[in-house]
Amino acid sequence: MGFLLRWLFAFALIAATYNPTPYNFTRWAMTDGQERLSVTVLAGLILLVAYVVYLRATLRSIGALGMVLVLALVGALLWVLFDIGLLDLQNRDLSVWIGIMALATVLGIGLSWSIVRRKLSGQADVDDVDE
Numbered sequence: 001m002g003f004l005l006r007w008l009f010a011f012a013l014i015a016a017t018y019n020p021t022p023y024n025f026t027r028w029a030m031t032d033g034q035e036r037l038s039v040t041v042l043a044g045l046i047l048l049v050a051y052v053v054y055l056r057a058t059l060r061s062i063g064a065l066g067m068v069l070v071l072a073l074v075g076a077l078l079w080v081l082f083d084i085g086l087l088d089l090q091n092r093d094l095s096v097w098i099g100i101m102a103l104a105t106v107l108g109i110g111l112s113w114s115i116v117r118r119k120l121s122g123q124a125d126v127d128d129v130d131e
Contacts, residue, residue, distance in 0.1 A: 002115065007108030013050050014100045014107075020093035058110025070109050074102045 018026045025043060033040035058067060078098065081087040089095050 003108060003112045006111040007104055010054060010107035010111070011100065011104035013047070013054065014103050017047055018096075019100060020096045054107045054111065058107055061110050061113040066113070067106055067110065070106045071102065074105055078102070 016025055018024050025047060029040050029044065062070065078087060082089060087098075089098075
């Protein structure tokens with residue numbers, strides 16, 4: 001349940017920033033953001049803080065190479081699904097949603113990796129305190 005929750009929060013963060021629907025920060029900031037610039041800046045800073053937290057935790061947990069490897073695994077899985085005909089990438093909106101899900105998977109695994117490693121190996125990270 002913990003991984004799913006972390007993945008959902010990562011998915012929500014990325015989808016709130018950009019998605020193919022009209023309901024995202026990027027589109028809102030470009031169209032109506034000038035009317036209430038202070039609200040636009042505040043929302044952008046909140047998103048930035050959330051990204052810093054997620055990216056910092058992911059980089060500390062699996063590192064840049066781990067991020068690339070997880071993204072490569074997701075990409076290879078998508079390639080297999082495309083090759084066997086289960087995935088059609090002609091639809092631009094679907095491709096964007098798949099990209100959002102892939103990035104959320106990288107961030108979700110990055111946030112969950114320390115917990116998984118501790119449960120598998122029985123070894124605590126140096127950063128773990130009171131657990």
